[in-house]
Amino acid sequence: MSATLRLTGATRLYAIVGDPVAQVRSPEVFTARFAADGIDAVLIPVHVPAAGFDAIAPALLAIGNLDGVLVTIPFKASIVPYATRLGRAAQCIGAANALRREADGTWTADMFDGVGFVRGAQRKGEHVHGRRVALFGAGGAGSAIAYALADAGARSIAIVDVDASKAQRLAATLSRAFPDCSIAAAAPMPDGIDMIVNASPVGMRPDDGLPAAIGPLDAGTLVGDVVIAARPTALIRHAMQCGCRFVDGRDMHGGQVDALMQFFAAAAPARRVAGATSS
Numbered sequence: 001m002s003a004t005l006r007l008t009g010a011t012r013l014y015a016i017v018g019d020p021v022a023q024v025r026s027p028e029v030f031t032a033r034f035a036a037d038g039i040d041a042v043l044i045p046v047h048v049p050a051a052g053f054d055a056i057a058p059a060l061l062a063i064g065n066l067d068g069v070l071v072t073i074p075f076k077a078s079i080v081p082y083a084t085r086l087g088r089a090a091q092c093i094g095a096a097n098a099l100r101r102e103a104d105g106t107w108t109a110d111m112f113d114g115v116g117f118v119r120g121a122q123r124k125g126e127h128v129h130g131r132r133v134a135l136f137g138a139g140g141a142g143s144a145i146a147y148a149l150a151d152a153g154a155r156s157i158a159i160v161d162v163d164a165s166k167a168q169r170l171a172a173t174l175s176r177a178f179p180d181c182s183i184a185a186a187a188p189m190p191d192g193i194d195m196i197v198n199a200s201p202v203g204m205r206p207d208d209g210l211p212a213a214i215g216p217l218d219a220g221t222l223v224g225d226v227v228i229a230a231r232p233t234a235l236i237r238h239a240m241q242c243g244c245r246f247v248d249g250r251d252m253h254g255g256q257v258d259a260l261m262q263f264f265a266a267a268a269p270a271r272r273v274a275g276a277t278s279s
Contacts, residue, residue: 046060076095089114095140096110100267116253117148131195135199137201210238221244223244236248
């Protein structure tokens with residue numbers, strides 16, 4: 001974080017809410033980014049106990065100098081009713097991970113987990129358009145990534161989840177939104193794919209293995225894993241051994257930061273550090 005950061009009465013607030021929230025890295029990342037961009041703002045962690053969310057959320061959004069909110073587990077679906085309007089991704093999948101205050105005081109929400117993944121791939125020179133994808137995990141991250149992959153022109157998406165009904169519901173929802181992309185639930189590892197994405201919890205523990213029985217991969221297969229870990233996950237190690245290009249959790253996070261900064265900046269003119277006044 002920049003050593004020149006100064007907090008004044010004019011400093012604008014952004015918050016990240018979750019339960020728990022001690023593990024998040026966003027406060028340091030975004031506060032440093034605000035400072036680097038000359039914006040007089042900070043991002044603060046806000047631990048909201050799940051049982052008190054419905055009482056705390058409207059009070060939080062009523063804070064006059066709060067310009068934006070990031071949302072992490074378990075509130076990405078719970079926050080949706082508190083937004084005035086939803087972006088396309090949030091409206092389709094029923095979850096959001098960011099809100100911004102508009103100039104008239106209303107709130108716009110959208111989902112950026114999937115955008116972050118796609119941008120992370122693009123930043124590494126990879127393409128999504130036309131790919132045949134096997135996606136593991138139909139939860140919040142998986143839903144957002146499936147939406148973004150279809151929106152970016154993936155040819156097909158096979159969704160694999162331990163809860164088959166969840167995968168089927170997501171496939172049905174996305175098929176209506178993207179009729180040109182073949183989207184279906186799948187049970188085993190599907191054949192004929194050239195992209196694999198792990199959006200399941202598998203890989204969060206150091207001793208986790210692969211999300212499924214994935215055999216040898218063609219070197220042209222693009223492999224992605226949303227997990228941010230101290231060392232490569234089993235899936236990323238498998239990709240390396242097969243000579244595949246890959247996108248990991250850090251790539252996804254970097255792509256998401258860029259997208260979120262653009263989302264927040266669209267609400268109002270940037271508040272520059274030079275314009276801040278001291279108390």
